[in-house]
Every structure is written in C-alpha cells, then in structure tokens.
Amino acid sequence: MSVVSLQLGQCGNQIGQELFSVICDDSNGPNRKKYKQCSDERFFYETSTGELVARSVLVDMEPKVISQVVVNASKSGRWTYGDKACFSQKQGSGNNWANGFCVHGPRHEEAVENLVRREIERCDRLAGIFTMMSVAGGTGSGVGTYITQRLRDLYPNSFILNQVTWPYGAGEVIVQNYNSVLSLSHLYQLSDAILVHENDTVHKICSRLMNIKHISISDVNKVIAHQLASVLQPAYTADSPSHYCTNPIGELMSTLVCHPEYKLLSLCNIPQMSSTSLAYSVFHWPGLLKHLRQMLIASARMEEGIDWTVSAPSAVTSRGESATNSRHKNFNLSLANLLILRGKDVSTAVIDGFKDPALYVPWLNTENSFSTWSSPVAFNGYEKSATLVSNNQSLLKPLNNIVRKAWNMFASRAYVHQYTKFGISEEDFLDSFTALEQIISSYTHL
Amino acid sequence: MQREKSVKVKEVITSLCKLLSALSVESIPTAEAFRRAKFNRKDAALDMWSLLSRLLQRAFALDCACQDSKDQDFDMQLLFVRSALCYCGYGAPWVLGPQPPSHIKEVGSRDLLLAFGWVLSTGKLLDFLLTEKVYQLDTLSSGPAIAKSVIPGQLDIESHGPGVDTTVKKDQVLQALQWQYGKLRLHWKSLLSAQEEKSRFTHRVISNISTSADCQPHVTGSHHSNMTSTALDKELERIQALNGILEAYLDWKLHEHLFWCWMDSVIDSSLTDVSEVEPVDWPPGERAVMMRCPHGDETRRAVRRLDKMLLRLQTELRAIRTEQSTLTLTSQGGRQGASGLSESQRMEVEKKVSGYLEGLRLTNTSAITSGGFLPCLQDPQPTKPPHRFHTGEPGLAVTAGKLQASVALDELREREAVLQWQLERLRQNIREEMQRQASTMEGMVLIPPIKR
Numbered sequence: 001m002s003v004v005s006l007q008l009g010q011c012g013n014q015i016g017q018e019l020f021s022v023i024c025d026d027s028n029g030p031n032r033k034k035y036k037q038c039s040d041e042r043f044f045y046e047t048s049t050g051e052l053v054a055r056s057v058l059v060d061m062e063p064k065v066i067s068q069v070v071v072n073a074s075k076s077g078r079w080t081y082g083d084k085a086c087f088s089q090k091q092g093s094g095n096n097w098a099n100g101f102c103v104h105g106p107r108h109e110e111a112v113e114n115l116v117r118r119e120i121e122r123c124d125r126l127a128g129i130f131t132m133m134s135v136a137g138g139t140g141s142g143v144g145t146y147i148t149q150r151l152r153d154l155y156p157n158s159f160i161l162n163q164v165t166w167p168y169g170a171g172e173v174i175v176q177n178y179n180s181v182l183s184l185s186h187l188y189q190l191s192d193a194i195l196v197h198e199n200d201t202v203h204k205i206c207s208r209l210m211n212i213k214h215i216s217i218s219d220v221n222k223v224i225a226h227q228l229a230s231v232l233q234p235a236y237t238a239d240s241p242s243h244y245c246t247n248p249i250g251e252l253m254s255t256l257v258c259h260p261e262y263k264l265l266s267l268c269n270i271p272q273m274s275s276t277s278l279a280y281s282v283f284h285w286p287g288l289l290k291h292l293r294q295m296l297i298a299s300a301r302m303e304e305g306i307d308w309t310v311s312a313p314s315a316v317t318s319r320g321e322s323a324t325n326s327r328h329k330n331f332n333l334s335l336a337n338l339l340i341l342r343g344k345d346v347s348t349a350v351i352d353g354f355k356d357p358a359l360y361v362p363w364l365n366t367e368n369s370f371s372t373w374s375s376p377v378a379f380n381g382y383e384k385s386a387t388l389v390s391n392n393q394s395l396l397k398p399l400n401n402i403v404r405k406a407w408n409m410f411a412s413r414a415y416v417h418q419y420t421k422f423g424i425s426e427e428d429f430l431d432s433f434t435a436l437e438q439i440i441s442s443y444t445h446l
Numbered sequence: 447m448q449r450e451k452s453v454k455v456k457e458v459i460t461s462l463c464k465l466l467s468a469l470s471v472e473s474i475p476t477a478e479a480f481r482r483a484k485f486n487r488k489d490a491a492l493d494m495w496s497l498l499s500r501l502l503q504r505a506f507a508l509d510c511a512c513q514d515s516k517d518q519d520f521d522m523q524l525l526f527v528r529s530a531l532c533y534c535g536y537g538a539p540w541v542l543g544p545q546p547p548s549h550i551k552e553v554g555s556r557d558l559l560l561a562f563g564w565v566l567s568t569g570k571l572l573d574f575l576l577t578e579k580v581y582q583l584d585t586l587s588s589g590p591a592i593a594k595s596v597i598p599g600q601l602d603i604e605s606h607g608p609g610v611d612t613t614v615k616k617d618q619v620l621q622a623l624q625w626q627y628g629k630l631r632l633h634w635k636s637l638l639s640a641q642e643e644k645s646r647f648t649h650r651v652i653s654n655i656s657t658s659a660d661c662q663p664h665v666t667g668s669h670h671s672n673m674t675s676t677a678l679d680k681e682l683e684r685i686q687a688l689n690g691i692l693e694a695y696l697d698w699k700l701h702e703h704l705f706w707c708w709m710d711s712v713i714d715s716s717l718t719d720v721s722e723v724e725p726v727d728w729p730p731g732e733r734a735v736m737m738r739c740p741h742g743d744e745t746r747r748a749v750r751r752l753d754k755m756l757l758r759l760q761t762e763l764r765a766i767r768t769e770q771s772t773l774t775l776t777s778q779g780g781r782q783g784a785s786g787l788s789e790s791q792r793m794e795v796e797k798k799v800s801g802y803l804e805g806l807r808l809t810n811t812s813a814i815t816s817g818g819f820l821p822c823l824q825d826p827q828p829t830k831p832p833h834r835f836h837t838g839e840p841g842l843a844v845t846a847g848k849l850q851a852s853v854a855l856d857e858l859r860e861r862e863a864v865l866q867w868q869l870e871r872l873r874q875n876i877r878e879e880m881q882r883q884a885s886t887m888e889g890m891v892l893i894p895p896i897k898r
Contacts, residue, residue: 094789138523192632250636258628363618364625410616430462 001043002123003232005056005130006116008064008147009140011165012030012132013058014217017069018225019132020054024078026229026380034178035377038244044079045122052079055117055123056213056274059147061093061104061139064344074101085119087112093138097179098422100142102188109136116151128159129189129251130232133183136167136176141183145190145436152190159249163228166198166398175415179408184399187433188439193257195231195265197394201301208304210274212358226380227269230387235340235373245373254385256391259282261442264395267297268388270303276380283384285341285349288347292339292386293353298393299332312358332362333446340373343384361446396443403436455481457706458701459755466685469575472500481556486719491551494558498521501562502530504578505571520549527561536564556716563709577824579691583684648678727877 007016023043027036044052054073058081060066066088074080075306087108120126127153133140144162152160164187167176187194202223210223234244237251245251257263270285270292300312310330313364314435337359341349351372360369379385410416410429420426459477466474475483475493482490488526503526524547531541538561540553547553565571771792884892 101612124646125639127639157635159632159635247636247639250639254629254632254636258625260624262627361621363622368625368629405515 001041001125001127001247002055003127003130004116004119004123004292006147007056007058007130008131008133008144009060011137012068012136012140012144013060013065014221015132015224016056017073018221019081019228022225022380023233024076026233028078029378032377033242035234035279043128054079055119056081056085057112057119059112059143060093061089061143063088063090084306085115091119093142095138095173096418096422097138097173098419098424100138101146102423104142105146109146111146113150113154117359126158127247128161129155130161130163133142134164134165134167134178134182137179141179145183145186147307148190159253160194160365161249163195163197165197168199169401176417177409178415180402181406181432181436185435188263188435192253193263193265195267197267198398205272205302209272209302223272227267227387230269230327230379230385231267231389232341232344233379235375236349236375238371250391252338254391255338262335262391264391266390266392266395268285268292268390270299270386272383276393278381285345288384288386289349289351289353292388296334296337296388296390297332297359298330299329306361326354330389332392332394333368334390335364335446336374336391338368338371338389340387341376342375342379342397343382344378346376393443393446396440403433403440407433454704458704458708459700461694461704465698468694469579471504473497475505480559484715486554486556491555492639494555494562498558498562499527501565501571502527505574506530518762520794521708534568536561555661556712576695580688583688684789760771777876801864
C-alpha cells in the first residue's frame with residue numbers, strides 16, 4: 001500500500017519534491033478525509049510528533065540540488081524529507097552514463113541499498129518502487145540504472161516503475177543521446193514499466209496551455225508532478241470499487257504492461273491551464289473525453305493542435321481492404337489504455353469511445369485492453385480531470401529520433417572514448433542499439 | 447563392532463522410513479522388515495510389496511491412471527510393478543525374464559528390496575515426492591512450475607518466461623498468451639506482497655493477544671482469539687509439517703551413504719545365493735545389480751555396431767592406401783615420390799603413430815595410473831570389487847576414485863611396454879645420429895660400445 005520513491009539525479013530530485021508537494025496540497029483539499037488518509041499512508045509516514053515524512057530516498061552525486069530540495073520541502077510546513085534519507089557525494093558524474101553506471105554506482109551501492117531497505121521495511125506493504133530520473137545526464141541515468149539493477153536483484157517480487165524524462169530534442173547535453181540509449185536499453189530489461197515524459201511536450205504545455213512567458217525548470221517540473229500525481233493518488237479501480245485501491249502500481253501494471261516486449265507508457269492529462277483561467281472555465285465530461293480520445297488516436301500530447309482528421313478505421317471494410325490499409329497513416333494503435341477520471345459527477349462520464357476495438361491490437365480483446373479508474377474527489381484544483389496512461393505507438397517517433405541521432409554520433413565514434421575509459425565498450429553500445437531497434441520494431445509491427 | 451554396525455544400520459533405515467512417512471507414503475515397513483528382507487525371509491515380502499507398489503503408483507500417478515492397490519487383485523499389481531520397474535530400467539529376471547512369476551509370493555523379499563534400492567538410487571523419486579509435498583503445503587510456492595515426472599528420459603515441462611521474440615511476423619495467439627501469462631505473473635506478485643502484509647499483521651495480532659491474554663481473559667476476546675487461532679493453527683500445522691519434512695530429509699542425507707553400504711551387503715548376499723549362470727559377455731566390474739538392464743543392452747548393441755562400422759572403414763582405408771601406393775609406384779616407376787613409401791617405412795610410421803596414440807590414450811584415460819595413487823584396502827568386503835550407487839546413469843564401469851589392483855597392474859604393464867619401445871627407438875635414433883656425425887668428420891673413427 002505504500003510506494004517507496006527513489007529520486008535520482010538533479011531532475012529526479014526536483015521532480016520528486018514537486019510531486020510530493022502536489023500530493024500534499026491535493027490531499028489537504030476540502031471534503032476528502034478518506035482520500036487524505038489513503039494518500040498519506042501511501043506516500044508519507046508519520047513520526048512520533050505527527051509530522052509527515054516522505055517515503056523517499058534522495059540520491060545525487062552533488063550536494064547542491066539535494067540540499068535545495070530538502071529546504072523547499074520543509075518550507076511547505078506540511079511535510080519533510082527524512083533526516084537520513086539523502087545520499088550525496090562531492091563530485092558529479094559529468095553527464096557521463098559510464099561514469100555513473102560503472103564508477104559511482106558500484107562504489108555507493110551499499111549505502112543507497114541500505115537507505116532503500118530502511119524505507120521498504122518501514123512499509124506495512126510495499127505497493128512498489130517508483131524511481132524518477134532523467135536519461136540525459138550522468139547521475140540520474142547511469143547511477144539510476146545501476147541502482148535499478150541492484151533493486152531488481154534484491155526485490156525480485158516487487159514492482160518497479162521507472163519514470164524517465166527524455167531531454168529536449170534540441171539538446172541540453174551533447175552526449176544526451178548516448179546516455180538515453182544506454183539507459184533505456186538497460187532499463188527495459190530491469191523495470192516492469194517505463195513511464196515517459198518528454199521535456200519538449202511539457203514545455204509546449206507550459207507555453208501554449210498555461211501561458212507562462214518565461215518558462216523555468218520548476219514550471220516544467222510542476223506540470224510533470226501534476227501528471228504523475230493524477231496517476232498515483234488514490235482512486236477506485238475495477239478490483240476495488242468501494243474503497244480506495246490498495247495496490248495501485250500492481251493494478252496499473254497488470255492492466256498495461258503484461259507483455260514483456262511492450263513496456264513504454266505515455267501520459268496524457270487534460271485539462272491543463274493556468275490557475276487564473278481555471279477560475280473561468282467549466283468542464284464537461286463528454287468534451288474532455290472526446291478530446292482525450294482524439295489525442296490518443298492522433299498521438300497528440302496536448303489539447304492544442306490536435307489533428308482531427310485522423311480517425312480510427314471503421315469496423316466494416318469495403319471491398320476486402322485489410323484493416324491496416326484502411327487505417328490512417330498517422331493512426332496510433334494502442335496495446336492497452338488506462339483512463340483515470342477524477343472530479344465531480346464522474347459516474348456520468350461515458351467512456352464507450354475508448355472501448356472501440358479499432359483502437360487496439362486485434363489479438364487482445366477490449367476487456368483486457370481498457371480499464372478505468374475513477375475518484376469523486378476533485379484533483380489539484382481542477383473540478384474535472386482525465387488522465388490517460390497508455391501503452392501505444394506514440395513514443396515511437398521520439399524514440400526513433402533519439403536512436404537515429406545517437407547512431408549518427410556513434411558511426412563517427414564521437415565522444416565514445418569518454419565512455420570506454422570508464423569501462424563501457426563499443427560492444428555495449430552496439431548491444432544497446434540492438435535492444436532499442438528491437439523495441440522499435442516490436443512497436444512498429446503492433 | 448557387529449552390534450554397533452547393526453544398530454547404526456537400524457538408525458539409518460529408520461531415518462529413511464521417517465522421511466518417507468513425512469512425504470505421506472503409506473504403510474512403510476519397519477527397519478526390522480528391511481533387515482528380514484535382506485535375508486530373503488518370506489514374512490517381509492508382503493511389506494516390501496506394498497511399499498514398492500505404493501511408491502511406484504505415486505511416481506507414475508501423473509502418467510497413468512492407476513487404480514488403488516487395495517482393490518486390485520494381486521495379478522494386476524504384479525503386472526503394474528513389473529512394467530513400472532522395466533520402464534525405470536531395472537532388469538531383474540523376475541521383471542524381464544521369459545518366465546515371469548505367476549504369483550506375487552514367488553518374488554522373494556530380497557529381490558523386492560533390491561528393486562526398491564534401484565528406484566531410490568535414481569534420485570528422482572525422492573525429489574519428485576518432495577516437490578509434490580512442498581507444493582501441497584506451501585501456499586505460495588515458487589511460480590507456476592509443473593512437478594517433474596520420475597520417469598527417466600522424459601522431457602521436463604519447465605515453465606520458462608516468454609522470451610523476446612525476434613521474428614517480425616508474430617503469431618497473434620502467442621502474443622495474447624504472453625499477455626495473459628504476464629498478467630498472471632503480475633497478479634501473483636501482488637498476492638505475494640498481500641501475503642507478506644497479512645503475515646506481518648497476524649504477527650502483530652498474535653503478539654498483542656499473547657500479551658493481553660494473561661491479564662484479561664475476556665469472553666469476547668477469547669472468542670475472537672479462537673477465530674483467529676483456528677486459521678493460525680492451520681498455518682502452524684502446515685509450517686510444522688514442512689519443518690518435519692525438512693528435518694527428515696536432512697537426517698536422511700546424513701545417513702544416506704551408510705544405507706548404500708548396507709545395500710551393497712544385500713547385493714553380496716544375493717550374489718552368493720545366485721545359482722544361475724551369468725551371461726558370458728558380462729564384463730567384470732559391471733554395475734552392481736548384476737542383472738542386465740535393457741537400456742544397457744541397447745547401448746551395448748549400438749557400441750558393437752559402431753565397432754563394426756569402424757573396422758569396416760579402417761579396412762577400406764587400408765585397401766585404398768595400398769592401392770594408392772601401388773598405383774604411384776607403378777605409375778612413377780622407380781621414382782620415390784613423397785607419397786610413395788616402401789612397405790618397411792610404412793610399418794615404421796604406423797608403429798610410431800600407434801605408439802604416440804597409445805601414449806596419449808594411457809595418459810588421458812586413467813588419472814590414477816598417470817598421477818600418483820595410494821594403495822588402500824578395499825572396504826567393506828575384501829573379496830568383492832567395491833562399487834557404489836551413483837545418482838548418475840547406470841552402466842558406468844568407473845567408480846569414484848577407486849580402481850582394482852589387477853586392472854591397475856594391467857594398465858601399468860601396457861604403459862611400460864609402450865615406454866620401453868619408445869625408449870628403444872630413441873636409443874636407435876641417437877646411435878644413428880652419432881654414427882652419421884662421426885662419418886662426416888675426417889680422421890675420426892667411432893667405435894661403438896660392445897652390445898650387451
């Protein structure tokens with residue numbers, strides 16, 4: 001019932017802090033006693049003084065970010081991080097995956113494992129391990145992958161959900177594509193599901209939907225935290241319709257990532273708008289769901305700029321055309337979808353649009369592919385909000401871009417010596433490329 | 447000494463009986479019955495029969511619909527036991543022979559004991575019974591594994607997770623199956639964590655009950671504790687049963703080798719009583735049971751076939767070679783090319799090659815003769831060759847680290863002969879070399895030493 005989270009690297013730590021803030025703020029809203037109880041049990045534990053402490057372990061190779069994050073957390077007054085839940089070193093990883101994976105990871109594995117074990121033992125029941133990292137840097141990706149590997153060995157029967165942030169396409173770090181390729185190929189084998197956020201998408205949400213003029217990292221992190229919290233906060237599921245689900249991560253996984261080859265999950269959350277416009281907006285479920293469905297089909301990530309020409313193939317094909325031919329070429333085929341509805345009158349929402357078998361792969365019938373969670377509690381100030389967690393082809397394009405760029409660099413062996421000097425050989429690179437090509441191929445031929 | 451030994455044997459057999467009863471095998475004979483069976487007493491026969499037939503029924507339960515032995519008449523039971531033993535590879539004359547015993551009573555208890563020993567020695571029976579029992583008792587035993595059958599050579603239907611399929615064109619049914627399997631695994635993980643939580647809570651409840659039970663024996667409280675205690679009692683019983691099995695198994699493992707020593711003595715006593723003529727092509731030092739194994743027969747036949755094939759190939763090769771050499775000699779007239787060798791030279795070469803091969807073979811076959819070895823007295827009976835039951839396949843002639851003295855002597859003599867021949871050849875070479883050198887040097891005459 002409790003989620004132990006692991007914040008890795010700069011990005012992971014910042015997102016984690018925002019996530020706990022959002023969760024705490026949301027739980028402290030009006031009229032939600034049981035919701036708050038469940039959510040507190042899930043993410044925090046109470047000390048003897050009645051203070052809420054996050055069930056979280058913070059790991060970074062630099063002390064700066066962690067100290068800042070801890071200070072921000074205590075500023076809220078409602079929750080803090082554990083005193084001994086942080087692990088940091090003096091020198092960073094230099095944006096080098098090999099440095100994180102081969103040097104820092106093994107060196108500090110015992111210390112980090114002890115921290116995680118303490119958190120896990122504190123839980124009555126472990127719902128799962130939730131890690132947050134970015135794949136572009138050195139610590140989050142390299143150390144994060146190593147720690148995930150160790151945790152997988154130590155807790156083989158626990159669920160591990162990795163939240164990864166993909167970097168801006170235009171590149172913050174020059175070797176980000178190498179780091180991404182190496183992390184993703186390793187994580188795919190180790191974790192149960194990989195929940196992906198792209199900086200590009202979130203940035204667009206911030207600029208277009210939320211009308212933020214000067215977008216800072218904390219704005220981006222707030223949006224990501226909002227989306228994550230909408231998934232992780234308590235909800236009624238199909239298995240537990242009368243009380244809040246006690247196995248959120250397990251249920252999420254058993255509805256979405258049962259097939260070992262398909263583990264990439266994407267998140268869509270609507271509505272997203274600035275708090276000033278929120279006061280003036282009214283939402284209706286049919287409108288929200290219609291938009292969300294079209295976003296799913298057209299692989300749109302935000303509510304603006306949806307391509308309405310894309311449509312699902314009709315059930316009746318004319319003149320013996322095969323279903324694949326009649327499908328629009330940008331149509332996004334899903335393997336499985338999870339719809340989470342939060343807010344007022346949630347029982348009136350009509351979700352049949354998502355049960356259309358044309359949206360899904362033919363070999364899985366709809367009761368296996370589609371599930372719904374709901375919660376009557378309004379989430380984070382939005383009267384009604386809908387989140388779609390989806391295992392589909394929409395991540396193919398960005399993944400392809402990453403792999404292509406990484407391969408172009410690798411073909412000329414640019415910067416490879418930075419990795420080989422720490423012990424990652426060219427064979428390891430090739431293995432990673434092969435693994436990712438395999439993933440791309442599986443998703444393409446869905 | 448004898449008294450101590452027999453007491454030890456009784457302990458050992460008792461531990462085996464305890465293990466079998468912990469594994470829910472019914473009607474296990476006492477250690478005394480085993481001892482009587484060794485001496486082929488009539489009264490032990492029935493006990494041994496029931497043990498053997500029950501064990502075999504359990505072992506083959508997965509594969510054939512066996513009826514309960516109580517209702518079966520003895521003929522059916524006899525037929526079942528014989529066919530089961532034959533399938534396991536046991537080839538006693540009463541199992542395989544042309545005149546099978548028509549009635550159960552004709553089979554002596556010692557034969558039954560030997561058959562039981564054979565079945566036990568394969569090792570798979572105990573493993574199978576253990577996994578079956580543990581699967582029953584342990585509520586969340588590891589994964590969806592199917593209990594392996596005891597029949598040797600049968601493919602184990604192991605549960606392996608779905609691997610990464612590299613073919614692009616995928617079977618849709620396979621995909622759906624992989625999905626369902628993954629779902630099942632995820633549900634199982636959820637159940638496991640729920641189980642752990644439950645045990646943690648019950649531990650807390652129990653500790654609270656036990657602390658409060660002394661101070662406040664409330665009526666409602668005890669009722670509640672009764673309710674919880676029945677479930678807990680069942681859990682406790684299960685764990686105690688598992689514990690009992692574990693202890694019995696460990697105890698058995700400690701004493702197992704003594705059991706096999708005792709079985710050796712059973713075999714020896716049966717050998718002294720055996721009056722029938724043993725088959726002629728029976729190599730000495732063969733596997734302990736001294737009866738032919740049908741599998742062994744097959745392998746022997748295969749080996750003979752291979753031998754014949756090899757011989758045929760060798761003669762053909764020789765024929766071709768002689769043809770070639772005569773052809774080259776006749777075609778090239780007097781020219782002695784590299785391919786043409788005279789008869790004596792060829793013999794020389796062949797002998798050299800065979801010598802090298804011999805040397806190689808001897809150094810590689812027996813580490814005992816090439817390395818050092820310690821002579822030791824054979825135990826327990828000095829007159830019979832020592833042999834041990836292995837959990838490996840039957841039919842192996844080499845035993846773990848022991849070699850009979852006569853065999854070792856033969857090997858050493860062969861080796862000596864080869865080495866002597868090599869030594870002689872080397873001496874010859876050196877002599878020729880010296881003579882050649884001496885003849886090249888002017889003014890030097892070599893007088894070879896007088897041959898002794």
